[in-house]
Amino acid sequence: MPVSPTPFPIADREAAHIATVRELATDVAAQAAERDDKAELPREALAALHEAGLNKAVLPANVGGEGLSYVAYGEIVRTLAEADPSVATIWTMHSGAGVGLSQLTAETKGSFYADEFLAGRHFANALSEPTSGNRFLNPQQAADEVEGGYQLDGAKRFVSGSEMADYLMVNVLVDDAPAFFAVKPDESVTIIPIWDTLGLRATRSQLLSFNKTLLRHEDRGRALGPGDFAAVPAGLPLISLGVADAALASIVDHTTNRMIMGKPLSHQQWVQFEVADVQSRLEAVRAYVFQTLWQADQGDYNALINLSRSKYLANKIAVEVAQLAVRIGGASGFLKSSPIQRHLRNAQAGQLMAYSTEVLAGEIGKHVLNVTEGA
Known part of the structure; x- marks a missing residue:
C-alpha cells in the first residue's frame, strides 16, 4: 500500500x-x-x-x-x-x-x-566499542599522546561497510574528554571478520582492531554542536519505519494472494482487525517522526532530543508489524523464499542498534519521571 x-x-x-x-x-x-x-x-x-x-x-x-x-x-x-x-x-x-x-x-x-x-570516497563510523556498550558517543578507550598526535590501541565494533571504507570517523578519550578524529585505514587497522548475523546482513558491520594507530593532530575535530547535521540520529528511526513499511507490504501481498476456503486471506476478520491496529499505530509513529524532523528544520535543535523517542517508537512498531506478518504468513513466512522472515530479522536488528530500545526506554522514563542521577 x-x-x-x-x-x-x-x-x-x-x-x-x-x-x-x-x-x-x-x-x-x-x-x-x-x-x-x-x-x-x-x-x-x-x-x-x-x-x-x-x-x-x-x-x-x-x-x-x-x-x-x-x-x-x-x-x-x-x-x-x-x-x-x-x-x-x-x-x-x-x-x-x-x-x-x-x-x-x-x-x-x-x-x-x-x-x-x-568524489565518492566511502566513509564509515567507527564509534561503538566493546567497553562502552550503547554509549557510542562516550568512548572508554584513551589515546596516548605521541609525536604528531595520539596513538590508539583498542577496538571498534559494528562498523558498517568497514571493508570498503576509505576513511573512518573515530572517537577516543583525550585528556578524559571525548575527541573525534578522521583515520585513513592502514596496516595498523585490522578487520576482525565476525559478521554472521541474523539481520541487516549486507551491512557487514565488522569489528576493527587498532594497533598503535596514529590519530593526527590535523585530523582532530571539534565536539558535536547543535547546528551540525545529525545524519545518524535522524536516519535511524527512518530505517525502522522503512522496515515496517516493507513488512506491511508483505502482509498485503500475502493476504491478497493466499486463498483460504475459496476467499483471499484478507477477507478474514481477525486479519483485518490486526492489520488495522498496526497500520494505524505505524501512521501515528510516522507522523511523530516527521514532525520531529520538521521541527529540526525550523532550527529547534531541542527537537533532536525527540529523535531518541522517534527511534524507540519506530523500532517497536517495526517489530510489531513484522511479527504480525509472521503470524499471518504462518509456516510459509518461515521459508527462505518469503520476504517475511527477512523483515522480522531486520526489524529485530534495528532495535539493537545504539541506542537500543532498552536504553532509550530508561532515558525516556527518567525524563518523564524527573529522575536525576544521584537523586
Missing part, C-alpha cells in the same frame, strides 16, 4: 532527489534477498546513490553541498530502508561520518574531507 506523503513542504530539488531514490529503490529491492543471503556489501547500490547526486545533496551547504532538509533526508532513508535496510544503514552511516568529518574538522581539513565525500 502507498505510504502517506509527508505534509511538510520540501524544495523542488529535494522532491527530485526523492523521486530519483524511489526509482533506484526498485533495483535495490530486487537484489535485497540475494545480498541478505550472501551477506554481500551493496557496492553497486551505493555507487548508484553517489552517481545520482545523493552524497552532494546530504552534505550541508556550509561545507560545499546542497544541504538536504531533515524531512527530505528522512524520506530518502525511509525509501531506501523499505527496499533494503542494509543499503539504508550503510548510506546513513556513510553520510554521518562524511558529513561529520567535514563539519567537525572545518577549520583544518574539513574541505579536504568534503571534497573526498563528494
